[in-house]
Amino acid sequence: MKKQKTKVTCIGLDENGKGIVNIKGKEYFVSNLLPNETAIVEMKRTKYRTFIDVVKIEKASKDRVQAPCIHYGYCGGCQLQHMSQQAQDNFKQKIVVNLLKSFGKVQRIITMEEPYHYRNKVQTTFSFGRKKQIISGVYQKNSHRVIDMEKCLIHDRKADEIIQTIKGFMKSFKLLPFDEDTGRGFLRHVLIKRGFATNQVMVVLVTSSKMFPGKNNFIKALVKAHPEITTIVMNINNRKTSVVLGREEITLYGKGYIEDVLCGKKFQISAKSFYQINPVQTEILYNKAIEMARLKGNETVMDAYCGIGTISLIVSEKVKKVIGVELNKDAVRDAIRNAKNNQIKNTRFYxxxxxxxxxxxxxxxxxxxxxxxxxxxxxxxxxxLSSLIKLSPQKVVYVSCNPVTMKRDLHYLTKNGYKVEEIQPVDMFPQTSHVECVALLTRE
Incomplete structure (x- = not known):
């Protein structure tokens, strides 16, 4: 691997928050670099790729702050912690404006009051460290090496506490981390979901086999240490894969699911259910989407990609009828159950x-x-999109987690009889480069 150091000036940011630099007439994208900053960077060239890392910031931007996380720059889960909160907001606003301004005015981004510890779903991987001690954390970016991490600033605090307890129990219960290279070991991952409104906690132990020595004593000790745990599920994944969850599940404690409340509706969440990761901002996003639709009460609404029925059930009390459509069989089953649990009778799921x-x-x-x-x-x-044009609804409310693909889709719809009336960005994932957006389109 060839290495060389060079001095660069950042000329802008790409949509992932990486600094754009020009070296010998070629553009490169560098993490942890802000516009107008001057820095010394190290270029590492392999046969197939060039990696560039910041060695020293020589002239810092006024928007730069000290990243509060000790793992920042290694784990890759956050991309913007070196920016002040105001700079993060401006960056996301600019991304959406640059992409979508041709369709109409973009409203000011709705930010999060407390931009940390918002993830209600936390996933960790177990491995052995260099001194053969058991470690847990996330994979280092561009590698398959686990970073030992006791806490993460965007994780739910309680989830991180439970993971540390499990890690501490593993030695005394003789539970070994799974080794992907040898295929030996037992515990692959732990997935924790918490209902922010209900405080119910689910622990999913992803294991390489059904054989769980000391299972009853382990469960008893874990629930004693964390009485807030309402269910524990064992998910068996014995495949050679990077996919976290396997197909088979066994409920070890509790009902096998938790419940949460979103926009006044109760939802059942299983290990495999898709449920929005930031419930605080999800309520804001969904309420904004429904408000945009300016519903009168006599409409028939179709919720495409309906999942477990979150948007369908939330909008149901404001309209005559809701039709939810989803390809995932398990999600449709959950949606029907959620409608029944909320005593909602004007929804149908297919x-x-x-x-x-x-x-x-x-x-x-x-x-x-x-x-x-x-x-x-x-x-x-x-x-x-062509099917949507054939159906020809009066209004389309488009919720997007990627403004780049949203631009492409809005272009198609506006070429085929629709007009964009309103665009609203929402920051669902502070400290990361992701930004959600909701747009209202009406048929011309």
């Missing part, structure tokens, strides 16, 4: 491809007034 489902509705000349869509980071594909 296990189907949303694109095919919309084409079918259009063919049957069924009227849908509003489509609410919350696609994954990749956005919607052309099949979905």
């Amino acid at each position: 296990e189907a491809d949303a694109s095919d489902f919309m084409v079918k509705l259009a063919h049957e000349k069924k009227k849908i007034d509003v489509v609410m869509m919350d696609p994954p980071r990749a956005g919607s594909d052309q099949k979905f």
Whole structure:
């Protein structure tokens, strides 16, 4: 590997928060660098890639702060801790404005009052350290080496406490971390979910086999140490894969799920359920999306990509009827159960491809007034968007976790009879480069 040091000046930021520098006429992207800063960087060239790390900041930006996390720069989970909070807000606002300003005015980003410890889902990996001690944490960026981490500033505090307790128990209960290279060991990961409104806690032990020596004593000790734990699930993952969860689950303690309350509705959350990671900002995001739709009460709403029915159930009391569509069978089952638990009778959930489902509705000349869509980071594909055009709802409320793919999708919709009325960014993941956005489109 060839190494060389050089002096650079940062000329801007990319959408991931990396500093843009120009070296011998070629652009590079460097973590932990802010606009107008001058720095000494080290370039490491391999056969396939060039890595650039900041060695020394020679001229610092007024927006630079000391990152509060001791692991910052190694773990890769956060990208913006070296920016002041105001600078983070301005960066995210600028990203959305630059991408979406051609569609209309972008409102000022809705930020988070307390931008730390917001993750209600925490996942950790277990391994052996260099001195053969048991460690737990996350993978170092660009590697498969686990960083030993006692706490994370964006994790739920209680989840981190429970993980440290489990790590402390492993030696006395003779539970070894799983080694991916040899295939030996027992505990691969621990996943913890907490209901912020209910304080219910789920612990998921991801193991390499069903054989759990000392299982009953381990559970008893863990619940005694943390009485707030309401359920413990063992998930068996014996495959050679980087996917965290396996297919088989055994409930060891409690009901096998927890409940949380979001926008006044109660939701059941299992180990595999998708549930928004930041419930505080999710309430703001969903309420904004519903407010944008300016519902009168007599509408039929379709919730595409409905998951466990969060948006469907929240909007249900404001409209005549809600149709939720989701391809994941387990999520549809959870959505039906959540509707029943909330005594909501004007929702129907279907296990189907949303694109095919919309084409079918259009063919049957069924009227849908509003489509609410919350696609994954990749956005919607052309099949979905063309199906949406065929269905031709009066309004589309688009919730996006990636403004880059949102721009592409809005371009398609505005070329096919829709107009963007309002755009609102929301900061769901402070300290990271991610930004959510909700837009209202109406049929012209």
